[in-house]
Amino acid sequence: MMTSAAKPKELRLNAFYMNCITHQSPGLWRHPRDQTQRYTDLDYWVELARTLERGYFDALFLADVLGVYDVYGRNAEAALRGAVQVPVNDPMLLVPTLAYQTRHLGFGVTSILSYDQPYAFARRMSTLDHLTKGRVGWNVVTGYLDSAARASGRGKQRGHDQRYAVADEYMEVVYKLWEGSWQDDAILRDRDSGIFADPGRIHKIVHEGEYFRLEGYHLSEPSPQRTPVLFQAGSSTRGRAFAARHAECVFIAGNSKTEIARLVSEIRQAAAGHGRDPRDITVFLSAVAIAGRSRAEAQSKLDDYRTYGDVEGALVLQSGWQGIDFGAVPLDNPLSSARETVTQAHDRSDRAPDPRSVRQLAEAATLGGGAPLLLGTASDIADEMQSWLEEADIDGFNLVSAVAPETYVDFVDIVVPELQKRGVYKRDYRSGTLREKLGDRPRLHASHPAARFRHGN
Template sequence: MTKEVQKQILLNAFDMNSVGHINHGLWTHPRDQSHRFNELSYWTDLAKTLENGLFDGLFIADITGVYDVYQNNIDLTLRESIQLPSHDPTTLVSAMAAVTQHLGFGVTVNLSYETPYQFARRFASLDHLTQGRIGWNIVTGYLDSAERLIGHSGLKDHDLRYEQAEEFLQLCYKYWEGSWENDAIQKDKAHRIFTHPKKVHEIRHQGHFYQSQGIFQVAPSPQRTPVLFQAGASPRGLAFATAHAECIFIGGDQPEKIRQQVLKIRDQAVLRGRQANDIKIFLGITVVTGETDQIAQEKLTEYRQYASPEAGLAHYSSSVGIDLSKFADDEVIPYQKSNSIASVNEKFKTEQITKNDLKSQHILGGRYPLIVGSGSNVAEQLIQLIDDTGIDGFNLTRTVAPESHQDFIALVIPELQQRGRYKTAYETGSLRHKLHQQGDYLPKSHPVDQFRCRPLKQEKNDTYLQHITA
């Protein structure tokens, strides 16, 4: 009887090119360095730290717009630096890639405010420069403030945004996978052929949202298509995610509800012709750890003195599109249809939620599950979550930067390794291969396959080469 192989835990650090990301108010802690987010050394040091801890990736969030729903202004957003100011996350990647060899980079980009060609070119370029370590977290946006900032008349309907995302992605697939054959680059100095002209193909796209004709300017990168991350949990968002995503980011704090969410994702992936395990599922968490349980609890008490639950509510207000400042602390918040994050807003339909409930969830200014304890205790809790729910890994938020990641690496990682649940060395290969162990490219079962260019017959290529080199 063979022993069942235990699932290895995947781990991303979850961050943002800003001061306040998820756990708000902790920028005021004397040891916190997040105010240095605009210094390159802050990010290169973080990248080296995460690689030393064998993290799979750094998942970098981003938004377009500002959180202006709470109290109908941005006063608190500015005072507490609730993702404002925030800088472009793609600008960080090359520098961090230069000081690491294995760490992956999942970068959030809102497609609603991008043109497919310029975006596809930028990410193909990053895939080259990182040697196949780039991923894209696909978002469609949910802030009215972003629409005003960009100059649009208003936020598109939730489901219409996903229709646009579908076409955006299909056009990107054509660029990344359909324009250049794998062996188009010859680098043949003797015959003066850098690129074989017959192996590069024009893209023609006439769609509802986008039109494009021409040659993609970037030769095939190590992964061609970046690793695709998504977090859609509404019915339309989940349909999109299970069709395209390789990694899905979920929230939740009750194991049984998380398990049901995981089963739903995997079932829908199968219905779309994919394998259940084609998608790696990550749960957002916050960890406070110390050498003992008591030290960890003392650290939590210390952190709470600096955290801002109200800033967490302001962030949450924009997520659901409801000004929570209008309600008394013990008043049940009624469901209100909005165009914001549908899956978060749906909770008000099924649960009796008050501001006090939300504040208790936001004791560190963020709403992700909080795990507190010694390295051994935290490791056991993470393993339990993996085994009980079927998730594949975690997106770990920061609390006090950089010490929260340093603590996790020093105290939790060795405990996970000791239990055989976390790698002791990186595998070689691209980010996609490290995550899925199935090579650098998306599999044939993925929708991308219909957009791939097919090689010309060899005899035609040979005839052409003879002609141009004669």
């Protein structure tokens, strides 16, 4: 009798990083081996991208924020003092160079749609898609800092759910530009007739909506992927609804396998409700991996890293993310006591209460923003990763750095060979665009909302 063992799920990996000194591990820039202060130097980025490609990472995922973290203490001083996501440079501008220096690595770029008009943004993404030969993704975010709204001439951000309503319409506009303006057969390149493109196959987009009005042609010729691979990271009820409609890759954060399993199942079910295949959504969980050639080596790295953690910096980030001024309450108070210091409209009522004290939250958050810690030998880390994939139904990880680029170099040298040996991780890249590498498909599936703007549909 033939037995057929289920094929293990293929693990997906992104490096979760940012064009700044402190992404999610405040204080670690002070570690003697940390090199994040070289973030203004392209050599640093090229070295990092090559390391990731050597380890067959799917993408370098670049987070971004506009605005400073000024919720903590109601000013930006602690953020500026501790280099907490400020100074921060534009992630998009790194991509062409890094694409030129690599062959397969994808680039997930965060761009905050609240401050970027869709017409010009759509062209910028198409340009990147051309220059990377289809290796670009877009992390769709609406921003969460009022400081960005004030810096852009608005007093305050829109409310949480309204930001998603604007985002839904923004997506419609960019889909129209990317998918609906130029037909696949619009370009003739006919030297004899002198016709480069057939104007009859290039359509003017007219959009009259609640938040956007536009009348114009997309300016770029069709790029390899048209719509870049869409990443999204919202976990509220409204955020999940948005992800279920639009996202191809979803980022989530959390420490409990049961809770993450519930969230993933809700996201997949909601996608099915939109007529999409729930498996078309690739789910990445934030995690920080500290690998050693022995458990003792990994533990001593962790102990060493922890001595550099900046508790105040962690609270600066948490204050910005949660819209709560954690500087206004004593460190040993329960987190619930800080709720009264809410300064920004963040609807987190659907989250379970956190029983920890402010100090406990901050100490945990100094390393990778409090993401699950994968610690130990290659085999320990591979076991833990596989257990997350099986129990929580995620597809892979967004690996945050502790000390950069050391975290990634260690992962590639120590853990990747073990994952490959187990048959859960690629030994080579697939050819093609980022979308083809992730899911074997050149264009967005016909069930995706962008597809209805294509000609011939």
